Amino acid sequence: MRWVLPEYIQDALPAExxxxxxxxxxxxxxxxxxxxxxxxxxxLEYLESLLTGAGQDLQLKTLKLVDQLSGRTMGVRADITPQxxxxxxxxxxxxxxxxxxxxxxxxxxxxxxxxxxxxxxxxGAEIYGHAGLEADAEVIRLLAESLQTAGVGTSRIDLGHxxxxxxxxxxxxxLPEREEALFDCLQAxxxxxxxxxxxxxxxxxxxxxxxxxxxxxxxxxxxxxxxxLPNDVEIMTALGELEQLAAELADLPISFDLAxxxxxxxxxxxxxxxxxxxxxxxxxxxxxxxxxGRAFGRGRPATGFSLDLRELAAQVADAVLVGGxxxxxxxxxxxxxxxxxxxxxxxxxxxxxxxxxxxxxxAGCDRHLVLRGGAWQVxxxxxE
Numbered sequence: 001m002r003w004v005l006p007e008y009i010q011d012a013l014p015a016e017x018x019x020x021x022x023x024x025x026x027x028x029x030x031x032x033x034x035x036x037x038x039x040x041x042x043x044l045e046y047l048e049s050l051l052t053g054a055g056q057d058l059q060l061k062t063l064k065l066v067d068q069l070s071g072r073t074m075g076v077r078a079d080i081t082p083q084x085x086x087x088x089x090x091x092x093x094x095x096x097x098x099x100x101x102x103x104x105x106x107x108x109x110x111x112x113x114x115x116x117x118x119x120x121x122x123x124g125a126e127i128y129g130h131a132g133l134e135a136d137a138e139v140i141r142l143l144a145e146s147l148q149t150a151g152v153g154t155s156r157i158d159l160g161h162x163x164x165x166x167x168x169x170x171x172x173x174x175l176p177e178r179e180e181a182l183f184d185c186l187q188a189x190x191x192x193x194x195x196x197x198x199x200x201x202x203x204x205x206x207x208x209x210x211x212x213x214x215x216x217x218x219x220x221x222x223x224x225x226x227x228x229l230p231n232d233v234e235i236m237t238a239l240g241e242l243e244q245l246a247a248e249l250a251d252l253p254i255s256f257d258l259a260x261x262x263x264x265x266x267x268x269x270x271x272x273x274x275x276x277x278x279x280x281x282x283x284x285x286x287x288x289x290x291x292x293g294r295a296f297g298r299g300r301p302a303t304g305f306s307l308d309l310r311e312l313a314a315q316v317a318d319a320v321l322v323g324g325x326x327x328x329x330x331x332x333x334x335x336x337x338x339x340x341x342x343x344x345x346x347x348x349x350x351x352x353x354x355x356x357x358x359x360x361x362x363a364g365c366d367r368h369l370v371l372r373g374g375a376w377q378v379x380x381x382x383x384e
Contacts, residue, residue, distance in 0.1 A: 008111040008118040012310075014364070015321065019313050020121060023150055024103050027123060027309075030149050034142060036101040036125050041083035043076060043105070050075040050082065052295045058082070061108045076107040080122050081306060082292060088128040089298035097129040103309065113281070117310055124286075124306030128293070131301035133241055136270050136288060137248045143274050143284050143305045144252050152277040152315045158216070158257040159245060160271045162287075163238035164229070165261055168209050171230065172201045182209070186259045189213040204230055215258040219246055225258060241270060266292050272305070277315030283307055323366025324348035325378055330371075338369060338376035347378075 005011070012020060028038060046067075051058055061078040077083060080102050088098050103123040111118050125142055127135045144154045165186065169179050178197060185193040191213060198206040211228045215221050222243055229235050246254050260273060262285055271287030286305025293300040327339050327349050342349050350365055360368075360381060368381045 031101040036099040047073045047075040085292045089293045089296040101125040120308035126304030128300045128302045147276045154276045156253045156255050158273045160260045161238040162267045167234040172205045212259040221256040324364045326365040326368040328352045
């Protein structure tokens with residue numbers, strides 16, 4: 001049983017690995033063309049660094065171990081976003097806007113769902129140093145373009161704003177433990193649980209919090225929210241920001257879910273979730289998280305998104321793989337030159353080794369290099 005992998009951990013075999021690598025290259029190239037620079041944070045860091053700014057959300061997800069050199073506790077990253085915030089705050093140390101992107105494996109101590117892997121391949125893009133809605137609009141549009149580039153498309157992008165819940169929770173005057181329970185009920189859209197938690201909260205705030213799970217759908221949701229929610233400065237400002245984004249992104253399938261607060265503990269403003277393909281769950285999540293950099297000693301405005309490349313690849317049709325060319329070594333003149341020419345043209349050329357067992361087709365070859373009339377040419381591989 002030595003070959004058995006841990007639960008929710010999988011190998012990527014050639015066809016899947018090729019799809020993942022193709023997606024990674026195309027999406028990172030698209031980010032580069034939009035001005036995003038690639039960074040590659042380490043897989044391991046000291047635990048306090050990994051959890052800084054997002055600790056409550058990542059604490060239970062992070063695998064922990066003891067560093068044999070220092071004796072300090074280290075963690076295997078469960079999310080790359082805090083690492084990129086650290087890079088922006090302490091290593092790049094730029095005064096102006098920084099656009100950064102990344103792609104790498106993360107590890108989760110427990111899977112996020114029954115069908116999720118514990119080793120997502122996280123890809124994302126972030127903007128640091130711009131507090132305006134222009135940055136939020138840019139990353140949302142980049143996300144939509146990324147799903148289009150992948151061949152999945154975008155069926156809808158749900159927008160929300162954590163400022164709504166934070167303002168209402170503050171007005172309710174709840175203790176942290178009760179606020180956490182309230183948050184969990186909102187995420188589950190558990191109305192009976194919400195009513196029980198809000199028994200002694202003022203009618204105005206209670207009605208508003210009970211209304212949040214019902215405020216989802218098209219643009220009319222925002223108008224309805226203005227009627228139902230308290231006329232509070234923070235609440236009206238949050239709704240105004242959502243209205244501005246909806247106008248700016250009118251060409252995208254924008255919708256709203258005012259109770260969707262994933263990442264609530266470190267997000268600070270607009271949040272969004274993108275759906276596409278045949279997936280019943282969001283393929284990408286993002287939002288504004290201005291407070292994360294402050295935990296590293298340099299609070300910069302920040303917004304961005306990330307997705308699991310494995311989940312995205314599952315929504316992409318399998319490519320028709322082009323087989324390789326089998327080349328049997330020979331002393332005939334021009335053989336090496338012919339192989340070099342084919343590889344320069346992008347062909348996969350496999351050199352036959354002595355004593356090969358099995359079939360060449362299972363090794364990925366469907367053609368072979370032959371000498372005909374003094375010229376090297378590629379012909380279909382006959383038989384197996």
